[in-house]
Amino acid sequence: MAGASGGALAAQATNGGGFGFISAGYQPVENLIDELSLARSLLETRRSTETLPIGVGYLGWLLDKMPSEESESLLNAALTANVQAFWFSFGSDLGRWIRHVRExxxxxxxxxxxxxNSLEEAIYAVEILKADxxxxxxxxxxGHGGNYAPPLYNLLRDITDHFSxxxxxxxxxxxxxxxxxxxxxxxxxxxxAAGAVMGTRFLLTPECKYTDAQRQALIAAKSEDTARTxxxxxxxxxxDWPEGIDGRGLRNDxxxxxxxxxSLALIQSKFIEGTRMQDRKRFLVWAGTGVGLMDHIMPAKEAVKELHQECAQQLKLSNVKK
Incomplete structure (x- = not known):
């Protein structure tokens, strides 16, 4: 959730009973340090020696592209903050960064x-990279993912069957x-599954870094309005994303x-102007296929509680039917 999830969103998701992540994204290390500090203040976990009950997510290809000292400083910022988790994706040398974290x-x-995004990647992540x-x-x-990924139903089945x-x-x-x-x-x-990860739902929170216009575009969208592109x-x-990676967002001009x-020059100029004017025909809004079922803005803490209640109710109904 680069450009969307900062310290406020991560902290309030955790405060609600979930587990929030800050995206390191494309920001310089100073910005990440500020977001980590904000998260700590909102979680009321102020002592630097305490574990910070959030995580930080990193784009592997971006770490690979940066000078080593810059990549390591981004990782070290989260290590210094004692975050509880690191999330890695989309890189050809993830093992290097994972070793840095563990060492x-x-x-x-x-x-x-x-x-x-595939069973093969899951096997590599577990057996070679020793993912937790x-x-x-x-x-x-x-957002971004493998354009070769199967539907979640099939992917989860293949992975759980293999490791069972x-x-x-x-x-x-x-x-x-x-x-x-x-x-x-x-x-x-x-x-x-042991749990679930949600992104689009948390774009519809006041703590998200999306603008009001972007949130309104999400509310107005139908699920068929998304496209991988x-x-x-x-x-x-x-x-510079790796081959086979693209992003799902709301289709527009x-x-x-x-x-x-x-022409790319015209696309870029219209995109820049559309972003400045907050024109939904031009600006970027990442969204998954479930967006058509989302119709309200809610604080992240309350959103987590609502999701938990809905989940518990559905599981209870399922047990009754059995």
Whole structure:
């Protein structure tokens, strides 16, 4: 959730009973330090020696691209803050950064989350990278992911089946992609997931860094209004994603122009102006396929509680039917 999740959102998600993440994204280390400090103040965990019950997410390809000292400083900022978890995705050398975290952490090593889009990636994450938790991200997910990913239903089944019979180690597996409410979470739990990851739902919170116009675009959207595309990456100049990775967002004129081979210079100029004017026909709004079921803005802390209540109610109903 680069550009969307900062210290306020991560802290309030944790305060509600979930587990929040700050995205390191494209920001300089000073910004990340500020967001970590904000999270600590909102969690009322002020002493630097205390574990910070949130995580930080990193784009592996961006760490790979940076000078080593810059990449390590981003990781060290989270290590110094004693965050409880690190999330890695989309990189060809994730093992390097995971080793840095494990070799430079305090006595209690933080949890390592690795996002995967296929069974092969899950096996590598568990057996080679020794992930503590893997996030199975289906093709329905908003934001960036593998355009080769199967639907979440199939991906989660393949991963849980493999590690139930084909491996001595059974990792914690979280489900991600197109989830909109507590009933969706309950369904993933019944299928073997240990928990669920949600992104789009938390864009509709006041703590998210999205603008009011972006949140209103999400509320107005139907699930069929999303599209997987590289249009927004070309429009904003973030085109170094690994092969096979694109992003799901709300379809608009930026996407249409890109598909119709309009000149990149024109796409970029219209995108910049549209972002400045907060024009939903042009600006970027990442969203998963569950967006059509989301119709209200709610503080992150309350959103987590609502999702938990919906999930518990659905599981109770399921047990009654049995």
């Amino acid at each position: 430079n952490s305090s006595a209690k090593s933080p949890l390592v989350f690795i996002q995967v 938790i893997i996030v199975a991200q289906g093709i329905e997910s908003g 019979v084909g491996s001595s180690h059974k990792p914690v597996v979280l489900a991600a992609g197109g989830l909109a409410n507590g009933a969706d979470i309950a369904f993933q739990l019944t299928r073997g 590289l249009a927004f990456d070309h429009a904003r100049g973030t085109i 930026t996407v249409s122009d890109f598909e119709q081979d309009v």
